[in-house]
Structure formats: C-alpha cells, structure tokens
Amino acid sequence: MSFQYPLEVRFRDLDGLGHVNNAVYLTYFETLRLHFALELLGVAHLAEVPFILGEISVRFLKPVFFGDQLQGSVDVSRIGHKSFTMIYTIKRGNEIVTQGSTELIWFDYKTQRSVPIPDSFRQQVASYQRA
Amino acid sequence: MSFQYPLEVRFRDLDGLGHVNNAVYLTYFETLRLHFALELLGVAHLAEVPFILGEISVRFLKPVFFGDQLQGSVDVSRIGHKSFTMIYTIKRGNEIVTQGSTELIWFDYKTQRSVPIPDSFRQQVASYQRA
Amino acid sequence: MSFQYPLEVRFRDLDGLGHVNNAVYLTYFETLRLHFALELLGVAHLAEVPFILGEISVRFLKPVFFGDQLQGSVDVSRIGHKSFTMIYTIKRGNEIVTQGSTELIWFDYKTQRSVPIPDSFRQQVASYQRA
Amino acid sequence: MSFQYPLEVRFRDLDGLGHVNNAVYLTYFETLRLHFALELLGVAHLAEVPFILGEISVRFLKPVFFGDQLQGSVDVSRIGHKSFTMIYTIKRGNEIVTQGSTELIWFDYKTQRSVPIPDSFRQQVASYQRA
Numbered sequence: 001m002s003f004q005y006p007l008e009v010r011f012r013d014l015d016g017l018g019h020v021n022n023a024v025y026l027t028y029f030e031t032l033r034l035h036f037a038l039e040l041l042g043v044a045h046l047a048e049v050p051f052i053l054g055e056i057s058v059r060f061l062k063p064v065f066f067g068d069q070l071q072g073s074v075d076v077s078r079i080g081h082k083s084f085t086m087i088y089t090i091k092r093g094n095e096i097v098t099q100g101s102t103e104l105i106w107f108d109y110k111t112q113r114s115v116p117i118p119d120s121f122r123q124q125v126a127s128y129q130r131a
Numbered sequence: 132m133s134f135q136y137p138l139e140v141r142f143r144d145l146d147g148l149g150h151v152n153n154a155v156y157l158t159y160f161e162t163l164r165l166h167f168a169l170e171l172l173g174v175a176h177l178a179e180v181p182f183i184l185g186e187i188s189v190r191f192l193k194p195v196f197f198g199d200q201l202q203g204s205v206d207v208s209r210i211g212h213k214s215f216t217m218i219y220t221i222k223r224g225n226e227i228v229t230q231g232s233t234e235l236i237w238f239d240y241k242t243q244r245s246v247p248i249p250d251s252f253r254q255q256v257a258s259y260q261r262a
Numbered sequence: 263m264s265f266q267y268p269l270e271v272r273f274r275d276l277d278g279l280g281h282v283n284n285a286v287y288l289t290y291f292e293t294l295r296l297h298f299a300l301e302l303l304g305v306a307h308l309a310e311v312p313f314i315l316g317e318i319s320v321r322f323l324k325p326v327f328f329g330d331q332l333q334g335s336v337d338v339s340r341i342g343h344k345s346f347t348m349i350y351t352i353k354r355g356n357e358i359v360t361q362g363s364t365e366l367i368w369f370d371y372k373t374q375r376s377v378p379i380p381d382s383f384r385q386q387v388a389s390y391q392r393a
Numbered sequence: 394m395s396f397q398y399p400l401e402v403r404f405r406d407l408d409g410l411g412h413v414n415n416a417v418y419l420t421y422f423e424t425l426r427l428h429f430a431l432e433l434l435g436v437a438h439l440a441e442v443p444f445i446l447g448e449i450s451v452r453f454l455k456p457v458f459f460g461d462q463l464q465g466s467v468d469v470s471r472i473g474h475k476s477f478t479m480i481y482t483i484k485r486g487n488e489i490v491t492q493g494s495t496e497l498i499w500f501d502y503k504t505q506r507s508v509p510i511p512d513s514f515r516q517q518v519a520s521y522q523r524a
Contacts, residue, residue: 143424
C-alpha cells in the first residue's frame with residue numbers, strides 16, 4: 001500500500017568511516033517524500049507541494065555501503081488539523097536498515113503561515129491507501 | 132557550561148528553496164558532536180571516539196540563509212548503561228533556529244558490539260559540566 | 263562503445279539557484295567513473311581500483327533541474343606511461359548538458375607512489391572499446 | 394593582493410577513502426568565489442552577482458583530512474569581452490594542496506544571455522589588486 005521507490009547509494013554518500021553518512025538518510029527520506037508527494041497530490045512541480053518540514057526522527061539500524069541495493073517505502077500515518085506524519089522505511093533485501101518519520105506542516109507560502117489541511121488531501125491519502 | 136562552536140553556512144548548504152537543507156543540520160550536529168567529543172575525551176583523532184549513532188531527532192524552527200552567523204552548543208543530557216544522549220541547539224543571535232538530540236551507543240569496533248559506558252566517561256562529563 | 267549509466271537528479275543536488283550545483287557534476291562523474299572501472303577491470307570492490315584523481319575539468323553547458331532524466335557516458339581517451347584520461351558526457355535526451363575529463367594516475371597504495379600502467383589495462387580498454 | 398578566506402574541513406567533506414572528496418573542492422572554490430565577489434563588487438546579496446560558471450579545472454596535489462587548517466586565496470587573472478577568469482589556491486600551512494581556475498560569464502538574468510563586462514568591473518578589479 002505504501003509508496004515504493006528505489007534508492008541508489010552514491011560513493012559520495014559514504015563518509016570517512018566507509019558507510020553511508022547519517023545526514024544522507026535525510027536526503028533519502030527527502031527523495032521518497034518528494035516523489036510520493038508528486039504522485040499523491042497529482043502535481044508536476046515541487047512548487048505545488050504545500051507543506052514544510054517541522055520535525056524529523058531517524059533510527060539507524062544497519063550500516064549501508066556502496067553497491068547496496070536499497071528500497072524505500074513511505075506512507076502517511078496521521079493527519080491532524082494543520083500537520084501530518086509521514087513514515088519511512090529503507091530496506092536492503094528483507095533487512096530494514098533505517099526507519100524514520102517526519103512531521104509536515106501545511107503551509108501557505110504567500111502569508112508564510114501554517115493553515116488547516118484541506119479535506120481534499122485526506123481523500124487523496126485515503127484513495128492512495130486503498131489503491 | 133555546554134560546548135560552543137561556530138557554524139559557517141556554505142552556499143552549498145542551501146537547497147532549491149534558497150535556505151539550508153534539512154539534511155545539512157545533521158552535518159552541523161556532527162560537526163558539533165565530533166569537536167565536542169575530541170575535547171571531552173581528550174583525544175586527538177576521530178578513530179579514538181568510541182561511540183556510534185543510534186537515533187537522531189531534529190526540530191526545524193526557523194529557516195537559515197547564506198551569510199547567517201550561527202552558534203552551536205552541545206551537551207550530554209543523560210548517561211545510561213550502554214548509551215547516552217547529546218542535545219544540540221543552534222542559534223542565530225538570540226534566536227534558536229534548530230534543536231535536536233542524538234542517542235549514542237558505546238561501541239567496541241573490534242567485536243562490533245555495544246559495551247557498557249566506562250566510569251571514566253561519567254567523570255569526564257561531570258568535570259566538563261562543572262568547568 | 264562508451265560505458266553508459268543513468269544518473270538520477272536528487273533534490274539535494276540543487277542549490278539556491280534552483281539548478282544542479284556545479285560541485286555535483288563531479289559526483290556524477292565519480293559515479294560514472296567508479297561503475298565503469300568496476301566493469302572495465304572486472305573487479306567487485308572499489309578497494310581494487312588502482313588509480314587516483316590528478317586533474318579534472320568540466321564545461322557547464324546547460325542548467326539541469328529536479329526531475330530531468332540524465333544519461334552519462336564515459337570512455338578512456340588516452341593511456342600514457344603512468345596516467346590516462348577519461349572523458350565524460352552527460353546528456354538530457356539528445357542535448358549535452360555537461361562535458362568533462364579527468365587525468366587518472368596509476369597508484370600503488372602500499373608505497374604511496376605512482377607506478378607504470380600495466381599492459382593488462384591497455385588490453386582491457388582495447389577489448390572494451392571493441393565490444 | 395589576492396582575496397584570502399579560511400576554509401574549515403567538515404567530517405562530511407571526507408569520503409570513503411578518509412580524505413576530502415574531489416567534488417568538495419568545487420564547494421571550497423565556490424565559497425571563495427562568492428565571498429570574494431561580494432567584497433569585490435561591494436554588494437550585499439548573491440542575487441546581485443552578475444556572472445555564471447562556464448568552465449572549471451582543478452589540480453589535486455595533496456590529500457586533505459579532517460582537522461586540517463586550510464587557507465584559500467582567489468584572484469582575477471584575465472578579463473575578456475564577456476568572460477573572465479578567477480584562479481584559486483588552497484594551502485595547508487605553506488603547502489599548496491589544490492589549485493584551480495574558473496571561466497565566469499557575465500550574464501543578464503532577465504534576457505538569459507551573456508553580455509559584455511562593464512568597465513566598472515575592470516576598475517573594481519584594478520582597485521582591488523592595488524589595495
């Protein structure tokens with residue numbers, strides 16, 4: 001049911017310890033989040049994505065190396081009044097290497113303020129989860 | 132009492148929205164953590180830092196731009212049996228722009244296992260906090 | 263004849279101007295170079311790649327954006343006594359967006375010195391180009 | 394005479410080989426270029442910097458590590474009709490670790506075309522070099 005997207009590990013993603021650096025997992029989450037948002041909202045451009053990042057948390061479970069084949073999945077786990085939660089899982093084969101979540105805030109760029117989440121979004125998420 | 136370190140915003144730290152990208156804050160935290168660890172442990176090389184990252188959480192409070200002067204602070208907030216917590220605050224002047232915390236696991240690289248935190252570390256933290 | 267590899271543009275590859283940052287093209291070239299080297303040399307691990315980077319040059323022809331589909335190609339254009347040249351082309355459809363070249367130095371990590379390129383490498387390149 | 398700026402090596406600048414990754418030198422050059430441009434042009438914002446990057450070349454002379462103290466210098470070496478050249482040197486103490494140059498094209502963002510370099514820029518460069 002969740003949105004799936006493959007993630008390619010670049011050599012530049014490694015750090016001096018020889019495995020993927022912790023900060024790069026936020027880039028992996030961002031890749032998953034943006035591609036999921038474009039599909040979920042049915043929009044073509046990032047400028048039409050109406051939410052911003054409020055909080056993030058990550059659990060680092062296994063080190064990841066150059067050449068590893070990763071598969072990411074992302075889903076909406078909660079929709080509140082003005083914010084909602086996305087959850088992320090990154091796997092190497094059947095092994096979960098990282099998990100995380102983000103609090104996302106519905107945002108009006110014109111007024112630079114958070115605004116209530118429209119019902120249309122709740123319907124898009126529900127339709128997606130049924131698909 | 133907490134460890135202080137200035138953080139310079141590079142143009143490369145920005146993303147397509149024109150402000151510092153979310154993943155870069157983990158790099159700022161890493162910079163704070165490593166410089167703090169070298170001072171706290173009294174060691175000269177990163178290879179002598181005996182803990183690894185288990186979990187991280189970040190709250191994004193204000194956008195940060197190229198040219199902003201940032202000041203980071205980091206401290207140890209909890210020491211458990213095999214893991215401890217560092218907390219991070221990044222300020223622009225008197226304004227807090229980001230807060231976060233990391234769970235760090237004491238680790239034996241030879242056996243690739245977590246091990247109990249030695250008492251010497253508790254004393255180093257206590258001495259540091261009194262300084 | 264040249265080695266081909268697709269390149270995915272991440273949102274993090276963009277900078278404050280909204281297009282792929284100049285430094286990221288070196289990461290794209292590195293991705294092409296390493297995957298080409300593994301195939302050309304018939305080795306499984308980066309640690310077996312016996313050359314280091316001496317010089318690089320890049321021509322930036324067109325801006326690249328999130329969502330663009332890129333195709334990279336790389337080839338060996340010259341083999342000297344201790345160094346050789348790889349050339350890189352990145353295209354979006356039929357349009358060349360970036361070109362570059364790297365001088366690579368055959369290197370003995372044990373003695374930390376450049377060494378003559380073995381004849382086996384000339385044969386591997388010749389076989390590859392005939393393929 | 395040249396513009397001087399210190400460069401701090403972040404742990405994230407290292408790659409799996411334990412030294413600063415090649416792409417990061419372009420970020421170091423960018424840092425030097427932008428801070429130099431703001432001073433040379435006497436402007437406060439990057440949006441007022443009226444040139445874009447056409448070509449870049451880098452010579453990698455020595456590996457650089459976490460904790461190294463670097464000093465960068467940058468200067469204008471040539472001013473043509475529509476483009477000019479900046480040259481970069483990065484040192485660790487008295488040792489040059491990297492050198493490079495960039496071809497920069499005077500650019501009108503409104504018309505998206507290269508335009509002739511104004512005489513005022515030649516005077517700014519001449520004044521700077523006399524300073």
